[in-house]
Amino acid sequence: MTEAQPKQFVAVLDFGAQYGQLIARRVRDLHVYSEIVPCDIPADELAAMKPSALILSGGPASVNEPDAPRVDPAIYEMGVPVLGFCYGHQITAVTLGGKVFHPEVGEYGHAEIERAADSALFNNTPLKQTVWMSHFDAVCDVPEGFVVTAKTKVCPVAAMENAQKKIYTTQFHPEVKHTEHGQQILSNFLFNICGLEKNWSMDNLVETMTAEFREKVGEDRVILALSGGVDSSVVAALGARAIGKQMTCVFINHGLLRKNEPEQVEEVFTKQFDVDFIHVHAEDRYAELLAGVTEPEEKRRIIGTQFWKEFFAVAQQLETDGKPVKYLAQGTIYPDIIESGARKTGGKASTIKSHHNLIPFPEGVHFDLIEPLDHFFKDEVRELGLALGLPAHIVFRQPFPGPGLAIRIIGAVDKEKLEILKNADAIVREELDAYNERLYKQTGERNSEHSCWQYFAVLPDIKSVGVMGDERTYQRPIILRAVESSDAMTADWAKLPYDVLAKISGRIVAEVPGANRVCYDVTSKPPATIEWE
Ligand code: XMP
Numbered sequence: 001m002t003e004a005q006p007k008q009f010v011a012v013l014d015f016g017a018q019y020g021q022l023i024a025r026r027v028r029d030l031h032v033y034s035e036i037v038p039c040d041i042p043a044d045e046l047a048a049m050k051p052s053a054l055i056l057s058g059g060p061a062s063v064n065e066p067d068a069p070r071v072d073p074a075i076y077e078m079g080v081p082v083l084g085f086c087y088g089h090q091i092t093a094v095t096l097g098g099k100v101f102h103p104e105v106g107e108y109g110h111a112e113i114e115r116a117a118d119s120a121l122f123n124n125t126p127l128k129q130t131v132w133m134s135h136f137d138a139v140c141d142v143p144e145g146f147v148v149t150a151k152t153k154v155c156p157v158a159a160m161e162n163a164q165k166k167i168y169t170t171q172f173h174p175e176v177k178h179t180e181h182g183q184q185i186l187s188n189f190l191f192n193i194c195g196l197e198k199n200w201s202m203d204n205l206v207e208t209m210t211a212e213f214r215e216k217v218g219e220d221r222v223i224l225a226l227s228g229g230v231d232s233s234v235v236a237a238l239g240a241r242a243i244g245k246q247m248t249c250v251f252i253n254h255g256l257l258r259k260n261e262p263e264q265v266e267e268v269f270t271k272q273f274d275v276d277f278i279h280v281h282a283e284d285r286y287a288e289l290l291a292g293v294t295e296p297e298e299k300r301r302i303i304g305t306q307f308w309k310e311f312f313a314v315a316q317q318l319e320t321d322g323k324p325v326k327y328l329a330q331g332t333i334y335p336d337i338i339e340s341g342a343r344k345t346g347g348k349a350s351t352i353k354s355h356h357n358l359i360p361f362p363e364g365v366h367f368d369l370i371e372p373l374d375h376f377f378k379d380e381v382r383e384l385g386l387a388l389g390l391p392a393h394i395v396f397r398q399p400f401p402g403p404g405l406a407i408r409i410i411g412a413v414d415k416e417k418l419e420i421l422k423n424a425d426a427i428v429r430e431e432l433d434a435y436n437e438r439l440y441k442q443t444g445e446r447n448s449e450h451s452c453w454q455y456f457a458v459l460p461d462i463k464s465v466g467v468m469g470d471e472r473t474y475q476r477p478i479i480l481r482a483v484e485s486s487d488a489m490t491a492d493w494a495k496l497p498y499d500v501l502a503k504i505s506g507r508i509v510a511e512v513p514g515a516n517r518v519c520y521d522v523t524s525k526p527p528a529t530i531e532w533e
Contacts, residue, residue: 008196010034011051013041015059015069015087021338023055023085023175025377026183031198032190035375036338043074053081053194056088058173062137063090063100071095081166081194083121083186086135089169093160096143096167105154106136110178113158119149121161121168123188125181131158131172132179138171166193202383206241209384213242213372220326222247222370223318225311226277228257228265230397231331231373234381237388238372239329240273247329248276248318252310254303255283255418256404259426268391282310290406290413296533299413303403308360315365328359328367332374333381335487396446398454399488407533411461417476420514424478425457427507432482435500447486452494455482457508458521458532466516468509477517478508483530491525 010027012034014020020036027034037046039056046054054075061068069087073095076082084092090100111133115122139157142148150159150170159170168189174182190196222239226232226249239247249269253262262279269277289302315325361367373381385395401407405425409417432455439451447453458479466473480501485491505518521528 007050008033008052008199009049010053010055010190010196011046011049012036012055012057013039013071013075013088014057015039015091016057016061019057019059019087021335023057025379026175026186027055027190028200028377028380030183030187030190031200032196033200039069039071041072043072043078046072046075047078051080052196053083053190054078056082056084056092056169058086058088058134061087062102063087063094064102064137076165076167081189082168083189084167084169085173085175086171089157089160089171090135090137090139092167092169093139093141093143093157096146098139098143098146099141100137101140102136103138103154107133107152107154108135109133111152111155111158111172113150113152113172115150117147117149119159119161119168120163120193121159121170121185121188122149122181123184123192125184130178130180131170131174131182132176133172135171168193202380203387205384206238206387209238209372210242213238213370216370217243217246217327219246221318221323222327222329223315223325223367224249224329225307226251226265226269227402228261228394228397229331229400230378230385230395231333231381233265233268233331233390233394234385234388235329235331235372236269236275237273237385237390240269240275241388244274245276248278248314248325250278250280250311250314252280252282252307254286254307254404256286256303256406256413258400258405258429259422264393268394272389272391278314280310280314282306285310287413287415292412294411296407299406299533300403303406305360307402308362312362312365315367325367327370329370329372331381332371334373334375334377337374401531407531408456409459409461410532416514417459420476420478420512421457421459423512424459424508424515427511428455428457428480428482428504431500431504431507432496435496450484450495452482452496453485453491454488454530455480455494457481460532464517466509468516473516475514475516477519478512478515479519479521479532480504481521481530481532483525485525485530488530491530493520493522493524496520 010032012020012024014036024034024036071091094100110130112128113131115127138155142157142160145162146160148157148160152158155171161168172179174185224236226236236249251265266279269275289306293299319325382395405421406413409421432452436451439448440446458481463474464477482494483491484494508515508518
């Protein structure tokens with residue numbers, strides 16, 4: 001933990017690929033700081049972190065398998081309250097002397113639990129309630145000292161507890177939105193049972209984070225690759241506040257950004273924030289390198305390699321004044337760390353991908369990293385951005401791939417196609433920004449059920465016949481891609497109202513020279529991906 005994090009914190013023991021992430025986010029939603037730790041962390045190591053409470057996550061394994069993940073039994077003796085869900089419920093049962101069996105039927109999806117005994121965990125929730133279940137095993141015998149507090153028709157122990165030792169577990173998943181009273185249950189645990197305080201908020205953090213940043217770098221020089229995305233922009237805004245022109249933000253313009261984006265980034269980081277801003281106009285160099293390249297991975301490779309070349313060239317140029325660059329600031333966020341697994345979390349949640357942000361330092365070049373957002377979830381980064389005074393168009397920017405429009409132009413990239421795509425994409429964004437804003441006004445939620453999470457235009461490598469006025473046209477179709485998602489791992493195609501689709505189609509064909517047709521991609525992920533390349 002860094003100074004910025006409060007002393008009070010909840011450790012989430014993760015029993016399987018990313019089950020813990022959602023729990024940690026829910027706890028932070030309730031303004032309590034939480035961190036993910038590997039499920040097999042030794043109790044003495046965990047105790048040294050001084051957690052205020054432990055939450056044991058779900059996981060895909062079966063506790064009765066010989067190599068199923070285990071937990072150090074001593075964690076139950078630390079005198080720290082424990083809450084466990086699903087696998088966390090079952091592992092608690094078997095570790096403390098209970099039994100788990102494999103019933104004939106499992107439960108998947110909505111289920112109704114009925115309370116079987118009084119329990120502080122269920123305070124302010126009804127006797128019968130809908131929960132989200134996903135299990136094939138179930139606890140049949142509870143350990144000594146435990147009572148059953150809820151059951152379903154097929155699950156004899158839907159919840160159990162040893163209130164004296166403050167150990168509470170549920171077969172269902174309170175962290176999932178489909179569990180009607182999930183947040184209340186979590187809240188009961190954190191505030192009534194553990195007596196924690198709500199003290200995690202982004203507004204309070206800005207001062208501490210600024211001081212930490214300043215203290216870490218001292219008088220040294222810092223460089224940042226600023227993409228204009230949320231994460232690097234928040235680091236830039238924080239750096240500006242902490243050390244001003246001691247930090248250089250390098251914005252590499254590969255010519256593959258969306259319409260007006262480079263201008264907006266330059267405006268924000270030259271007029272609003274006091275940093276040293278360098279706009280590298282690399283458009284022509286990228287155009288040359290990408291000419292005739294059609295293979296998506298090859299495009300990605302070229303763009304990525306050139307990016308670092310451009311970046312290190314600037315770093316070297318900067319140092320010609322005799323003052324070395326000591327630090328590279330990065331917008332790495334907590335999910336990057338969890339997914340990379342290489343660093344702080346270790347453990348089961350973490351063997352998914354290698355670190356996204358590994359930097360190919362050229363020989364002889366090395367910078368120390370400063371990653372002030374490495375303990376924050378995306379929503380928190382946005383809140384920080386607002387607290388630091390970044391404009392909404394940056395803070396609420398949708399995800400945009402590093403290789404930019406090059407992977408939204410199917411086949412070879414050229415100037416003419418880029419122009420068509422930029423213009424069509426600007427219309428898609430304008431109309432769907434407005435659509436999302438209308439939903440926000442209706443629901444009060446930024447990411448409500450039907451709001452679009454990512455939306456853009458794609459330019460396929462074909463032409464089609466049309467007619468405009470009395471003229472036959474032979475021009476490009478535009479594919480509209482709009483998805484609902486929360487993390488890009490899965491996505492549903494957005495069920496946009498016909499009038500919204502009609503407006504987008506009408507505007508593109510009328511306003512974008514070179515486009516005469518609009519198609520809507522109605523495929524979810526999986527089986528498709530969000531991007532076309
Ligand atoms: P897919 O297409 O795999 O995309 O469903 C999932 C999310 O990742 C973004 N994406 C990328 N981001 N570099 C990036 O920085 C890339 O090469 C890249 N490819 C896809 C995509 O926009 C979506 O949000």
